[in-house]
Amino acid sequence: MPEQSPLEPAEGDPFGPHNLPYGVFSTPAEPDRRRLGVRIGDHVLDAGAAAHALGSPYSALLDRPSLDPLMGAGRTAWRDVRRALTAWVTVPAHRPAIEPLLYPLDTVTLHLPYEVADYVDFYASEHHATNVGRIFRPDGAALTPNWKHLPIGYHGRAGTVVVSGTEVRRPSGQRRAPTDAAPAFGPSVKLDIEAEVGFVVGTPSRQGDPVPLTSFRDHVFGLSLLNDWSARDIQAWEYVPLGPFLGKSFATSVSAWVTPLEALDAARVAPPARTEPLLPYLDDADDEEPGGFDLRISVALNGEVISEPPFSTMYWTAAQQLAHMTVNGASLRTGDLFASGTVSGADRAQRGSLLELTWNGTEPLELGSGKRAFLADGDVVTLTAWAPGPDGTRVGLGEVTGRIAAA
Amino acid sequence: MPEQSPLEPAEGDPFGPHNLPYGVFSTPAEPDRRRLGVRIGDHVLDAGAAAHALGSPYSALLDRPSLDPLMGAGRTAWRDVRRALTAWVTVPAHRPAIEPLLYPLDTVTLHLPYEVADYVDFYASEHHATNVGRIFRPDGAALTPNWKHLPIGYHGRAGTVVVSGTEVRRPSGQRRAPTDAAPAFGPSVKLDIEAEVGFVVGTPSRQGDPVPLTSFRDHVFGLSLLNDWSARDIQAWEYVPLGPFLGKSFATSVSAWVTPLEALDAARVAPPARTEPLLPYLDDADDEEPGGFDLRISVALNGEVISEPPFSTMYWTAAQQLAHMTVNGASLRTGDLFASGTVSGADRAQRGSLLELTWNGTEPLELGSGKRAFLADGDVVTLTAWAPGPDGTRVGLGEVTGRIAAA
Missing domain, CATH: 2.30.30.230 (Fumarylacetoacetase, N-terminal domain)
Known part of the structure; x- marks a missing residue:
């Protein structure tokens, strides 16, 4: 029997010729x-x-x-x-x-396949934002008043985006629990993941010229799976009033493979119904192409699947994020990376962060590798994902994995 | 009489051979x-x-x-x-x-003399933070509980940093006053400036390795004057809970000249006395070199000086900002730019933003060019600054100027 050619992957291989990342x-x-x-x-x-x-x-x-x-x-x-x-x-x-x-x-x-220009992280999952709001602001409304009117986002650190497989050192920093008299310094005790999808900009735009919803395909080259490592204790103390900074900036891991947008044509789906009217620059109700992507993400901790977040549940689409990010005239550069924010579904088993999965550590996970509220040194986190492809195929997205090194 | 050589600037020229930006x-x-x-x-x-x-x-x-x-x-x-x-x-x-x-x-x-890698904006003036807190959160404490414990900062958009002289288009975006039923879209009606000083990183650092206070001179190459244009109406609606985004990302102007750190040796001064004990990585009480800089900034609107913010009053120093920014292991790249945040002194005539100068528009400035709560189309804003140099000289920092174009 002749040897199988590497050009003929097995039937059903998610990296067949319909994918080509x-x-x-x-x-x-x-x-x-x-x-x-x-x-x-x-x-x-x-x-x-x-x-x-x-x-x-x-x-x-x-x-x-x-x-x-x-x-x-x-x-x-x-x-x-x-x-x-x-x-x-x-x-x-x-x-x-x-x-x-x-x-x-x-x-x-x-x-790392491209040089990251600017990195923006959004907050587009209603389930995630609601969970986080309940955990961090238990006395207030879970969603802030702006949440349904604009895709909330912020800039992250482009220089610390690393390729899948890069070891992540546990960050040190300040933290202060509400009951502490003064802040303390030390290695983060609430090191977390955020399962996200990143969109990579190819075509730049001119400063002053917004990029409308309908120009999404002209500017976005493809997708990277992304893990936005987060130190929740550092973040909780620092983030008021100007947002997350050191709780996020130590490392962000992306997959080594960039999936071209065209490979995901069969995975386009309509986003969830909008419950508030949208301003025209964000209103995608009449767009010919649905703005969502039916990506099925899997989060494994030390080889054990702990969550399966469904990207199709994201309230805000990548096209809306791009339109929002540029509506003030901010320009795009080749290599700009914007991420969805943590992907969490409605069910507990679909939450994309340990913060949510363990409800800020109060309900630890019982795993083969031990009990986990947050990440332990030596833990390995691996995100994988696939999407429906043409003719019943599956399109695999490259994995993003990282091991936690001690501080 | 022989013609004066360009190599012999007049006595007292702030760009003499003691400066050389x-x-x-x-x-x-x-x-x-x-x-x-x-x-x-x-x-x-x-x-x-x-x-x-x-x-x-x-x-x-x-x-x-x-x-x-x-x-x-x-x-x-x-x-x-x-x-x-x-x-x-x-x-x-x-x-x-x-x-x-x-x-x-x-x-x-x-x-633009260097490629901006990551851009970080701090919030290091106690007078500015107090003013902003009073204006935006009148019912709460002016300073958030973390303010005296760490230099608050956030990442801005590197791709929209422009050189002095570049025209700035008035941004459009969402805004919603507390009394509005729904957000509205349109050109910003509260376009503002922020008079700041930027520090430019030369020597990179490795991911995982913090840069201590004492290594400031090994990493920071020089200074740029900086105007962090801000749309206050967009910012006020978007910034909870993840911080400023579109209210800032449309443009940040920097001076065309980078002043080498060495040219400012005679301008080093002690920062204000600290009123809260600092964690060791931020404690500069015993440092041999004072961490402040005696820079005298001048803000002109259409040629009329409207403010003279004193940089020597900044609570957090650039060395502390650098140490904080990297204490979690975040790496530095050549071209990283970190800015002080708005420089405001104790007096009204020393405030570095129109937000403060006009108390959110309630006390407009009466200028030769008309009454101003915020910037009008066609307005030209110019920041200049100087510092004491060796032997009684003055070291000029390059100006940063920009004109507002209509939306």
Whole structure:
């Protein structure tokens, strides 16, 4: 029986030719040479080498150490390059040229695929915002008065976004419980995760020019799974009145693979019904394309699934977030990353943070690896996700994983 | 009488050879060629060309279109390059080589001198925080309980930092007064300024490694004057619970000149006495070098001085801000910019924002250009500043100016 070609992943493989996410990799033979790659099954194709081998006009975009040039090339280039890549991995005549340019995933090192320009984190799940409001502000309304009128967001630290697999050191900082006389300093005792989906901007925009809802596809290149590590004790003491800062800025992990928007065409769904009228720049009721994405996220702690947040329940869509973020004239740059905020569904088993899953530590999880209110040193958190693809396939999103190192 | 050399600015010129701030410029003859320049009096020296002309080993740092390579070269290089530049503009034997490389300032275009990596805005003036607290939260304590324990800060949008002289379009957005039934959309009606001082990071740090108070000079390259334009109506509606976002992200203006830290050695002063004990990582009581800077800022609206905020009154120092920003292990990158927050003194005539100067519009300013609660279209705001230099000189900081364009 002839050996199976890496170009023929098994039936049902979520990284088949209908997916083709982008990443940046290096090989043990040339560890300092970063190359743009495309994932097919359990292999990565050296996209620049493939372009040269096949005499493709896209070698200038693909023979690069970063995804940035392709991201900045615009929507038409994104479509054309994806068509070319699809042909390269599916047309049998290309096999002799392509197969030698494939590397098994477990032999390569994956890097942050793009340079993060500005990083914005939203707060778009009604279930999450309601849970957090109940926990942090038990005497007030769970949702602030603005929540249903605009997608609340804030800027995070772009310089500490790291690729999946990077170890995360437990942060130290100030905390002060309401009963403490003075703040104390030390390693965070409430280290948490936030299961999120990140959207990566390709096409920039000019300062002063808002990007309307309908231009979402012209600017957004693709999706990264994202874990916005959070130190709840640091955050609770610092965040009034100017928002989260050190409780979030120590690390944000993203998947090594960027899923092109086009791969998720079959996963578009309508967002939940809006319960407050929206101002015109946010009103997507008549949009031809539904703004939500049916992504099924899974959160594993030390290998045990602790939550399955459904992205389809997000109140605010990525297109609304983009329109809001730019309505004041703020410009976009290639590499801008904006994240959904924690994805939490209505059920307890769908909550995307330990804060919610353990109700601020009062209801610890009983796991094979022990009891957990928040993260312990050595814990490994892994997010995975998939979405419906064309013709009954599944589109896999790259995983994002990280291990907690002691302070 | 022989013509005065541009290398001999008038006695008392705040841009004499004791200052030598850095900028990036282009000439009308070569508008697309950006060059690193050093200001002397009313001229700019092409620093790269000077390095070549004099056979300097620093041409690799100076013959560049950006200040980034020099900023990233570290403290020893900063000192050595500054010594070399001082010799080039003061030693008479260099004049024949140097004078042809000087351009009158009014003939060149100045550009953003460095690429902003992450932008953080602090809130370090006790007078400002107290005023804002009284205006926005009249029923609560003016200062939040954390204010005297940590320098409150948040991340801003790096991609919309613009160089002095860039026109600022009035932003549109949502606002909702407490008496409004629903939010409204439109151009901001409370467009404001914030007079601030920005500190620019040169030397990066590793993720996981805090930068202590005493390492301030190893990491911070210099200072930029900064105007953090603010739409108060947008900000007031959006900022709970995650902090300012669109009310600030449309534009932040910085001076075209970066003043090297060394030029301000004579301006170091002790900060105000601390009224709460500080945790060790923020406690600067025993530091050899005082953490404050005696900078005298002037705010002009359409040419009329409306405020003179004294930077020496800032409660939190830049060294404390740097130590706080990294104590959780957040890394620094070359080009990180952190700003002081609005500089306001104790007196009304020392307030650094219109919000405070007009008490949220209730006490408008009567100016030659008309009555102002907040900024009108066409208004020009210019910040300037100086500090005591060596031997009775004054060190000028570059101005930051901007004109408001209609929405």
